[in-house]
Amino acid sequence: SQQGEEDPQALSIQEGENATMNCSYKTSINNLQWYRQNSGRGLVHLILIRSNEREKHSGRLRVTLDTSKKSSSLLITASRAADTASYFCATDANTGNQFYFGTGTSLTVIP
Amino acid sequence: GAVVSQHPSRVICKSGTSVKIECRSLDFQATTMFWYRQFPKQSLMLMATSNEGSKATYEQGVEKDKFLINHASLTLSTLTVTSAHPEDSSFYICSARDGTRGYTFGSGTRLTVV
Numbered sequence: 001s002q003q004g005e006e007d008p009q010a011l012s013i014q015e016g017e018n019a020t021m022n023c024s025y026k027t028s029i030n031n032l033q034w035y036r037q038n039s040g041r042g043l044v045h046l047i048l049i050r051s052n053e054r055e056k057h058s059g060r061l062r063v064t065l066d067t068s069k070k071s072s073s074l075l076i077t078a079s080r081a082a083d084t085a086s087y088f089c090a091t092d093a094n095t096g097n098q099f100y101f102g103t104g105t106s107l108t109v110i111p
Numbered sequence: 112g113a114v115v116s117q118h119p120s121r122v123i124c125k126s127g128t129s130v131k132i133e134c135r136s137l138d139f140q141a142t143t144m145f146w147y148r149q150f151p152k153q154s155l156m157l158m159a160t161s162n163e164g165s166k167a168t169y170e171q172g173v174e175k176d177k178f179l180i181n182h183a184s185l186t187l188s189t190l191t192v193t194s195a196h197p198e199d200s201s202f203y204i205c206s207a208r209d210g211t212r213g214y215t216f217g218s219g220t221r222l223t224v225v
Contacts, residue, residue: 033213042204042218043155088154092213099145099206099214101155 004089004102012108019076021105023089024069030092032065034074035101037086046074046087081111113139113209117217124195124224131191132220134205140185141207145214146178149202161188195224 004025013019025032034046049056049065049072056063062075076083089102114137124130134144142163147155159180160168167180177199179191188207192199204219 031213040202040221043216045216048213098157098160099208100157101147104154106152 004091004100006087006089006102006105008105009103010106010108012110013079015079015081015109015111017079019079019083019107019109021074021087021089021107023072023074023102025072025089025091025100025102026070027091027093029067032063032072033090033092034061034063034072035088035090037088037104039086043088076107079107079109081109083107083109113207113215115205115207115215115217117205117220119220120218121221122223124222126196126224127194129191129193130195130222131189132203132205132222134188134190134207134217136186136207136209136215139207139209141188141209142185144182144188144205144207146180146188146190147204147206149204149219155204158190192222195222197224200224 006023029051031048031050033048035043036046037043047058047063049063060077065072086104086106088104092099116135116137118133144161146158148158149155157170158173161180161182163182163185169175177193182188200223202219202221206214206216
């Protein structure tokens with residue numbers, strides 16, 4: 001399968017709590033990116049982490065990357081109801097041009 | 112920043128007809144564009160890689176005769192769903208690779224085949 005795996009598939013938390021999503025992938029990569037998608041809409045790019053980076057921050061987002069384990073995590077701190085969406089990791093493999101998405105995590109933040 | 116325009120955003124067609132979806136890079140040239148399909152509550156599945164001036168590369172299990180891809184210029188790729196059937200109803204998203212800024216996605220096309 002071309003896809004990486006994400007867990008959990010679905011996550012429901014209270015507003016103000018932190019949300020953590022994990023992504024595992026299969027091939028060596030140039031970088032890994034996280035995207036957000038509201039229901040039935042296009043993708044919003046959140047953050048990119050390169051293969052030689054281990055952690056990156058952007059506002060309330062924190063991404064880690066462990067290339068030895070082929071895994072990444074996305075942490076959203078102090079969640080808000082507006083963070084409710086599906087979140088996907090995507091990998092830019094260093095062989096070929098292809099860009100593959102993980103299976104996604106559906107996040108629901110309860111006000 | 113890099114912008115990719117995808118058109119139409121929504122289309123309804125009758126079973127057996129063909130539908131063309133356009134993907135344009137507005138402010139950069141894209142030698143490579145990608146087409147994805149997304150079924151409800153599922154992830155995006157890469158269908159094919161569109162290469163300017165050459166044949167598209169299709170992922171395993173994607174019928175090249177059903178999903179025709181043309182990438183005739185550095186700013187335009189088209190996906191034609193031929194002889195569409197209800198099971199082809201899906202959300203189709205294109206993306207283009209800008210060498211300096213990575214991947215930029217179109218806003219998607221929701222296809223409904225009735």
